[in-house]
Amino acid sequence: MLENRKNWKNILITLLLLSLLGISFLNVMSLGLAQSNNYDLKLTKGTTIFSVETYDEDAWFNTVSNSLNPSHWFGGDANITGAQSKITIKGWSYTEWGTFNVISSIVLPQEQLLILYALADYGYNNTEINEYYPNTYWLWNSLQAIWPFTSNNFDEKPNTTEQNIILKDPEDYRKILDDYNKLVAQIKNDSAVPLPIKNQISNITADDLLWKLALNTFAAAEPVGNYLLTVTDALETENITASSCSLIFNRTGLNNYTVEFAYGDRGTLTSVIVKDQIDNTIYYITSINSEWIFYMILAIAVAASIGIIVVLTLRSRKIKRA
Amino acid sequence: MRNNNEYGIGLKPIFDTVIFEIKKQRKKFYFFLGVAILIVFLVGYLLQLFPGYLLPDTQAGYFSGGLTFIEFLTLFSACLFFSGIICSEFDKKTGFIVFPKINKYKLILGKYLGNLILVVFIMAIYYFLLGLLGFFYYGGPINIRIFYSFGFAVLYVIALSSFVTLFSSFMKSVNVTIISTLLILLIGFTIADQIVTLIFADSFEPLYSIVYLGGLITSVLQNPFPDPRYAEVTMGPPGMGGGFTFGQWITPSIEMGIILLLVYIVVFFVLAAVLFKRRQL
Numbered sequence: 001m002l003e004n005r006k007n008w009k010n011i012l013i014t015l016l017l018l019s020l021l022g023i024s025f026l027n028v029m030s031l032g033l034a035q036s037n038n039y040d041l042k043l044t045k046g047t048t049i050f051s052v053e054t055y056d057e058d059a060w061f062n063t064v065s066n067s068l069n070p071s072h073w074f075g076g077d078a079n080i081t082g083a084q085s086k087i088t089i090k091g092w093s094y095t096e097w098g099t100f101n102v103i104s105s106i107v108l109p110q111e112q113l114l115i116l117y118a119l120a121d122y123g124y125n126n127t128e129i130n131e132y133y134p135n136t137y138w139l140w141n142s143l144q145a146i147w148p149f150t151s152n153n154f155d156e157k158p159n160t161t162e163q164n165i166i167l168k169d170p171e172d173y174r175k176i177l178d179d180y181n182k183l184v185a186q187i188k189n190d191s192a193v194p195l196p197i198k199n200q201i202s203n204i205t206a207d208d209l210l211w212k213l214a215l216n217t218f219a220a221a222e223p224v225g226n227y228l229l230t231v232t233d234a235l236e237t238e239n240i241t242a243s244s245c246s247l248i249f250n251r252t253g254l255n256n257y258t259v260e261f262a263y264g265d266r267g268t269l270t271s272v273i274v275k276d277q278i279d280n281t282i283y284y285i286t287s288i289n290s291e292w293i294f295y296m297i298l299a300i301a302v303a304a305s306i307g308i309i310v311v312l313t314l315r316s317r318k319i320k321r322a
Numbered sequence: 323m324r325n326n327n328e329y330g331i332g333l334k335p336i337f338d339t340v341i342f343e344i345k346k347q348r349k350k351f352y353f354f355l356g357v358a359i360l361i362v363f364l365v366g367y368l369l370q371l372f373p374g375y376l377l378p379d380t381q382a383g384y385f386s387g388g389l390t391f392i393e394f395l396t397l398f399s400a401c402l403f404f405s406g407i408i409c410s411e412f413d414k415k416t417g418f419i420v421f422p423k424i425n426k427y428k429l430i431l432g433k434y435l436g437n438l439i440l441v442v443f444i445m446a447i448y449y450f451l452l453g454l455l456g457f458f459y460y461g462g463p464i465n466i467r468i469f470y471s472f473g474f475a476v477l478y479v480i481a482l483s484s485f486v487t488l489f490s491s492f493m494k495s496v497n498v499t500i501i502s503t504l505l506i507l508l509i510g511f512t513i514a515d516q517i518v519t520l521i522f523a524d525s526f527e528p529l530y531s532i533v534y535l536g537g538l539i540t541s542v543l544q545n546p547f548p549d550p551r552y553a554e555v556t557m558g559p560p561g562m563g564g565g566f567t568f569g570q571w572i573t574p575s576i577e578m579g580i581i582l583l584l585v586y587i588v589v590f591f592v593l594a595a596v597l598f599k600r601r602q603l
Contacts (some may be wrong), residue, residue, distance in 0.1 A: 046459050047459060047460045088379070090377040090379070156380055157379060291458065294458040297457075298454065
């Protein structure tokens with residue numbers, strides 16, 4: 001009787017262990033399958049300060065352009081060594097957008113948005129564009145306060161508050177680009193659209209799109225390296241390569257040069273380096289994050305509090321003993 | 323030399339009372355300190371873990387949000403710490419002690435200072451933690467206006483404590499003092515302010531109200547300082563119950579706020595001293 005009970009107990013324990021193992025195995029399998037095409041957002045709220053560390057003006061004018069300077073790319077006083085800019089990530093939401101919203105937020109430059117709204121009178125409003133191109137995109141829409149590069153102290157209030165889009169699936173960049181170029185072709189062939197409007201819109205290449213995005217606080221999801229690689233592969237970029245957590249743009253101005261945008265663990269921009277063809281640094285922006293100072297102060301405060309408590313406890317014990 | 327010693331002897335009982343009071347109020351202090359840390363953690367950190375809850379544009383805006391509950395905290399701590407300063411002596415009949423070792427004014431002063439140190443310390447911890455979190459989210463430097471806000475908070479606590487001390491000087495028990503001051507400060511002033519604003523609108527500012535003056539703690543963080551300081555809000559579209567307009571005084575001016583808080587402090591303390599003198603310990 002006792003032996004029977006023991007056997008039943010053993011069988012039950014074995015079954016329980018097997019089912020637990022099975023559940024955990026299935027979990028691991030599902031995670032593995034999901035991770036093959038799954039990206040997570042590692043963004044955190046907080047402020048990053050960007051600082052112009054190096055700017056070799058002569059090398060820039062001999063290599064990049066003699067009519068453009070870094071402020072044409074990065075805005076404000078980006079052409080002054082020591083100038084700083086600041087970006088505060090305020091928060092984000094996970095949402096699904098249609099083609100119109102994605103094109104107006106990601107592809108079109110700010111100054112061309114008015115053209116998109118003008119097209120509404122000719123059969124290309126929000127609803128109609130979404131009907132022509134019914135793709136939808138899951139994305140993180142983060143809101144960030146931006147202080148442009150300045151060589152003075154920052155103003156208290158930010159200059160602008162902009163949204164920054166991070167697509168859940170990096171392969172969607174290809175779909176967006178294709179849809180946009182198809183839309184441009186459709187508008188160009190539409191006799192109802194006036195010529196002045198047609199002339200103001202044009203196709204965009206994958207390289208141009210990624211360059212525009214990189215200059216406008218492009219961010220990646222985690223794992224960052226994979227994400228960047230997938231973006232460049234999906235877009236089939238010609239002169240852009242993804243290397244570990246960086247996007248490297250091979251560009252030609254007066255001479256060949258490279259622009260490297262590096263992204264941190266959280267997928268946000270950490271540095272920009274412009275190098276000439278013999279690998280000399282022409283321009284370098286670096287970023288500072290004050291989180292470590294916060295943790296240092298917190299650690300000191302906690303240690304001091306513990307020290308005071310220990311001293312007081314020991315003292316009161318001594319007094320009690322005496 | 324003799325004078326110095328006499329001063330020392332004169333101050334020592336006060337100092338001893340301060341230390342004694344701090345030790346006596348230890349549990350209350352730990353409780354309020356815990357509450358203060360919890361509020362900062364909840365409002366300043368936990369809420370920010372939700373991506374949809376947007377971080378304000380500026381550090382001052384963040385501090386302003388984090389200080390939402392400071393007025394409640396100061397109000398409750400003032401009522402609970404200072405309510406027993408005078409009336410507890412009458413309640414426990416300490417005046418009947420045959421060999422008094424300390425002058426009664428020195429005793430009250432020591433008790434008051436002991437409690438004030440504790441309350442200001444709780445607030446300082448609150449501001450320190452909030453400032454630290456502000457640094458975490460926005461980087462340095464810390465906005466100077468948080469120090470102004472702390473200054474106002476200290477002034478506000480002194481004004482509240484003087485108000486509670488005044489009540490303590492003529493009330494019979496500690497509990498009655500706590501309840502009556504809390505009722506007046508939490509409900510009485512708020513209702514009176516609303517009635518006055520409804521009747522007089524922008525022609526009469528409720529400067530009599532200590533609670534209204536306490537609004538300076540958060541409004542001093544705003545840049546620019548609110549101007550006009552009286553605002554009218556219309557609720558809903560006109561007709562069918564909508565289109566209702568109500569006015570509100572946002573904040574007193576900085577100068578007027580400081581002057582009135584100081585006046586209240588002096589008046590309440592003088593009245594408390596007079597009542598205390600007339601009442602036999």
